[in-house]
Each structure stands twice: as structure tokens, then as C-alpha cells.
Amino acid sequence: MCSNRSGANRNLNQCSVDQTVPGKDQVVIDIHCHVLPEVDDGPKSWDVAVEMCRMAAADGITHTVATPHANDRYAYDRTYLSGLLDQLRGKIDPWLRLQFSLGCDFHLSFENLERVLEQPHTYTIGETNYLLVELSNFSVPTHLSECFTRLGDRGLTPILQQTPQRILEWAEQGCLIQVTASALTGLWGERPEIVARWLLDRSAVHVLASDAHETKRRIPNLSAARAVAERIVGAEYADALVEGNPGAIVKGMPIPYCPRPVLD
Numbered sequence: 001m002c003s004n005r006s007g008a009n010r011n012l013n014q015c016s017v018d019q020t021v022p023g024k025d026q027v028v029i030d031i032h033c034h035v036l037p038e039v040d041d042g043p044k045s046w047d048v049a050v051e052m053c054r055m056a057a058a059d060g061i062t063h064t065v066a067t068p069h070a071n072d073r074y075a076y077d078r079t080y081l082s083g084l085l086d087q088l089r090g091k092i093d094p095w096l097r098l099q100f101s102l103g104c105d106f107h108l109s110f111e112n113l114e115r116v117l118e119q120p121h122t123y124t125i126g127e128t129n130y131l132l133v134e135l136s137n138f139s140v141p142t143h144l145s146e147c148f149t150r151l152g153d154r155g156l157t158p159i160l161q162q163t164p165q166r167i168l169e170w171a172e173q174g175c176l177i178q179v180t181a182s183a184l185t186g187l188w189g190e191r192p193e194i195v196a197r198w199l200l201d202r203s204a205v206h207v208l209a210s211d212a213h214e215t216k217r218r219i220p221n222l223s224a225a226r227a228v229a230e231r232i233v234g235a236e237y238a239d240a241l242v243e244g245n246p247g248a249i250v251k252g253m254p255i256p257y258c259p260r261p262v263l264d
């Protein structure tokens, strides 16, 4: 329960005010990166996957969560993917100082909801209770708030990707909001950038992540978006978006920086 949101009816547990926002010595964590090769629409080869790791490290990222899709198009086999991640660890240069966790870009369909309620840690970020959730633009389940309540009752905290649909309501319910770094920097055009800035202005963003897929356009970079965020909300909040909050997520801890969303 987030005690710095007095009056909020929150049933998902992820916030604490007992911790402080970490300083510059903290690591930079990307909780959303399609870095495993040949399993989804991410890298098509090991060479590209390894290059993505090099680019991430060059950007200052120190921990990448590999998040293959789990949706109608791409099956998700945790055991197989864990093996792939081990292979990737063995292929990158140790000096990169890049750590990895396995997560999932979890499509919230009816079937997937039942699967995750049955076996939560097949899909979570590592062994934590954080679940990166992708909402379809075309087939959003009708009772999403109820879905999130069921996930919360199972001990899971959904991390929703940027979407304007009732997002503040869900943030108020206790979901965390992840904004894609390249949306904030304008790569996807005016509309996604406006939405990202709108959410940030309302303190409704908890983490920035790359959602990288390759090395040309959808790249593993957080520093550019962090700089944009700093201009909008200041350094403390911007640091929390790429350091303190995702750092807590990969450890399964409550996020340290959890302002109450500003509801219009």
C-alpha cells in the first residue's frame, strides 16, 4: 500500500515512503527489452542480440530485463527462454557489466490472465511479483479493473505500458505505469509523445523502459528519455524512472518513488 497517497483506494501493493530516491551511484535498469534472438519480433540473430547488449551498456544501462512476447502470435516457454538468456550471458563481453533478468511482455488476453493466475512466476520479472502487461489496442478485456484486482489478489503488481485509456484510474488502483523511452523522445510522432508528457506531467509514470527490438530504430537507450524527463519533472523524478524504481522492481521491492497521480 502506498502510504503517500492518502485517501487512495489501492489494493495492489507496490509503494513505500520509507525509502529515499537513490543517488547517481545507482545502476540503470531497462525492464522491457526484446533482446533474445529469434523468439519474437526482436533480434533476428545472435549478432544483433549481442550488439543490442553492447549498445545498452554504452548508453549506461547496467541491467536488462529480457521480455519476449507472450501473445497469440508468440508462445512463451520460460524454460527455453531461460536457456537462451544463459547463452546470451555467455556471448557478451564481461567488461560490459550488464546483468540480466527474464521477464515477459505479457499480453493481457482472457486466456493469458487465467494462465498467469495459475502460474504467476512463469511470466513475472524474475521471481518478483511484478508483471509487465501489454494491453491490446483492439481487444481490451471489458472488465480491466476487475482483471487488475484479480492480479492484485494473487499478489501481482501489473506494470502497464503507455496507454491513455483510463490510465490514471488504473494508476490510482495501484498499477504501475511504464512509458516507452522512445515515445517520450518523439520517435513515434506527436501523439505518443504528447501522451507520454501528459502522463509525466500528472506524476502517472513510474518507470521508463526501452522496449527495444533491434539496433537501428527501436534501440536499447534510456539516457535520451531520461534527459527529456529531467527537463519536464526534474532530476530526482527522472533518476527514479530509470534507476530507483526499476531497480526496486527487479529486486521485487516496493518502488521508492511513487507520487500520487494528479487526476483532472
Ligand SMILES: [Fe+2]
Binding pocket: 032, 034, 067, 105, 211
Ligand atoms: Fe515490448
